[in-house]
Structures are given as structure tokens and as C-alpha cells.
Amino acid sequence: MMTVNEVSKLTGVSIRTLQYYDKIGLLKPTKYTESGYRLYDDIALEKLQQILLFREFEFSLKEIKEIISKKDFDKNKALEQQITLLTLKKERLENLISFARGIQFIGVKAMNFSAFDTSKIDEYTKRAKEQWGNSQEYFEFQQKSKNQTKEEQNEIIQNFMQIFVEFGALKNMLPDSAKVQNQVQKLQDYISEHFYKCSDEILSNLGQMYAGNSEFTINIDNAGGVGTATFVSKAICIYCGK
Incomplete structure (x- = not known):
């Protein structure tokens, strides 16, 4: 048996969330102690x-x-679909990484936005959800660049780089200051x-x-001044560790 605190540390799910699920x-929980503490066994962890x-x-x-409470719930079928979806997401993330690395060689203007296409994942998740039934359409993907002109794409990139210009103006502040952290949120x-x-x-x-x-x-430092990229990196590290 594991306590709610141990389950939280093991899974990364907050204690408050586990309490809400209950x-x-x-x-x-599998059972409660005499003091009212929640305890979870392996079956409960599998359900989580x-x-x-x-x-x-x-x-x-x-x-x-509703799904996992059904008597005919097929765990193997669900797991197979989940693996497929996660694989598609992994492929998309790898495409995005390749796209980002490509910017290193072609700069920030001439870019191909095809890496952001989510149609394969969209189609698969739609079909998977139809199989489970009793669900409204939920997984919305935006084809963000599909109908954009080259001018619109350039404007998006210019506004993107402007965020780093603003970061450059904040370099004299601590990276964990509220203003800098708000700028990370903006990014x-x-x-x-x-x-x-x-x-x-x-x-x-x-x-x-x-x-x-x-x-x-180079691009970030050109926009915000020498040291901006390192400053932004530190601010992001603090933000993501919050």
C-alpha cells in the first residue's frame, strides 16, 4: 500500500488532484486508515x-x-490506441525539433511551416474517440499557417523576435523577478x-x-543584445521549475 503522498511523488500527480479524483x-483509494489517510494498492495505481x-x-x-467504469472496458485496446497516439505525438515533436534546428541554418525569415501540421494526429484521435463513443468532439488542432501569406508569416516571426528585444531591455533585472517571469509567460x-x-x-x-x-x-543576441540568449535561458529554467 502507498500513501497519497507517496503516490504523488511517484506519479507527479499532486495530492490535491488525487483528493479531487477521490x-x-x-x-x-483502496482504503482509508483509521486517521482518514488515503492508501492505494497496485490495482489503484494501474487505474491511475x-x-x-x-x-x-x-x-x-x-x-x-464513464469509459473506465464500463464493464466491457478493454484495457488492451485502450493501451494500443494510446501508444499509437503518443507515437504520433513523438513524431510530430521530432519534426518540430528538426524544424527548429533548421532555423539555425536558414535564419528566422525563410521557413517551411509544414512541421506544424497536426492532421495525422487529429485524424487518429478523432477515429479513436469515435470508437469509445459518448464523447463530444474535443481535440481541436489549428492549421496555423495553412492559409497564411508569406508576409503574414514574416510578421509573425518579426513579432516573435520583438519578444527577445524586450527581454534584452530586462537584462539588468534578476531572471526570477516578476517582470521577467511575465515575459517568459508572454513568450x-x-x-x-x-x-x-x-x-x-x-x-x-x-x-x-x-x-x-x-x-x-546569435539571432537572440542580435535582437536583444549580447547575453540576452543566456538571460532568457536562465529565466525559462526558473519559470519551468516553478
């Missing part, structure tokens, strides 16, 4: 794994509860809005690349 009947994997499909908690939000969903994990990887003595470093 409250809504999504994941009940399923919940987390279905979250990758972006099912709502209500939908997940993350801009990437999510105009390029792809930028999770903290992806942002952290980008931060490492920014300070990696690459074309990224």
Missing part, C-alpha cells in the same frame, strides 16, 4: 495510469470516468498561439537551445 469518484493516458487524448474527467503564450502548443517541457528544451551557442543564440 471526491468525484474517478479514483477511490489509465486515467493519465486518457488525459493524453484530452478526454474530460467525466468522460474518463510561451506566443509560441502556443502562433506555432504549436508550448508545454513547460518544450519551453525548457527551447531555453536550453537558446543558450547553446547556436544560430538561436
Whole structure:
């Protein structure tokens, strides 16, 4: 048996979230101690794994509860679909990494946006969800550059680089200051809005690349002044560790 604190440390799911899952009947503890502490066995942990994997499909908690509570719930089928989806996401992330590395050689203007195409994942998740039924259409992907002109794409990049100009003006501040951290949030939000969903994990990887003595470093330092790329990297590291 594991305590709620041990489960939280093992899985990365917060104690508050586990308490909420208990409250809504999504994941009940195996039993409670006399003092009221929650305890979880291997069966409960396996159920939690399923919940987390279905979250990758972006099912709502209500939908997940309905699915895994069905008597005919096929865990093997669900796992197979989840593996396929995660593989597609991995391929897309690898394409995005290749795209980002390409910027190191071609600069920030002439770019091919095909790496942001999510149609394969969109189609697969739509078909997978149809098989589970009782679900509304939920997984929205934006084909952000599909109908953009070259001028519009250039404007997006110029506005993107302007964010680093603003970072350069903040270099005299501590990277953990509120103003700098708000600027990191602005960067993350801009990437999510105009390029792809930028999770903290992806942002952290980008931060490492920014300070990696690459074309990224040169472009950012050209925009915000020498040392901007390293400053941004430190600020992102703090932000993603919050």
C-alpha cells in the first residue's frame, strides 16, 4: 500500500488532484486508515495510469470516468490506441525539433511551416474517440499557417523576435523577478498561439537551445543584445521549475 503522498511523488500527480479524483469518484483509494489517510494498492495505481493516458487524448474527467467504469472496458485496446497516439505525438515533436534546428541554418525569415501540421494526429484521435463513443468532439488542432501569406508569416516571426528585444531591455533585472517571469509567460503564450502548443517541457528544451551557442543564440543576441540568449535561458529554467 502507498500513501497519497507517496503516490504523488511517484506519479507527479499532486495530492490535491488525487483528493479531487477521490471526491468525484474517478479514483477511490483502496482504503482509508483509521486517521482518514488515503492508501492505494497496485490495482489503484494501474487505474491511475489509465486515467493519465486518457488525459493524453484530452478526454474530460467525466468522460474518463464513464469509459473506465464500463464493464466491457478493454484495457488492451485502450493501451494500443494510446501508444499509437503518443507515437504520433513523438513524431510530430521530432519534426518540430528538426524544424527548429533548421532555423539555425536558414535564419528566422525563410521557413517551411509544414512541421506544424497536426492532421495525422487529429485524424487518429478523432477515429479513436469515435470508437469509445459518448464523447463530444474535443481535440481541436489549428492549421496555423495553412492559409497564411508569406508576409503574414514574416510578421509573425518579426513579432516573435520583438519578444527577445524586450527581454534584452530586462537584462539588468534578476531572471526570477516578476517582470521577467511575465515575459517568459508572454513568450510561451506566443509560441502556443502562433506555432504549436508550448508545454513547460518544450519551453525548457527551447531555453536550453537558446543558450547553446547556436544560430538561436546569435539571432537572440542580435535582437536583444549580447547575453540576452543566456538571460532568457536562465529565466525559462526558473519559470519551468516553478
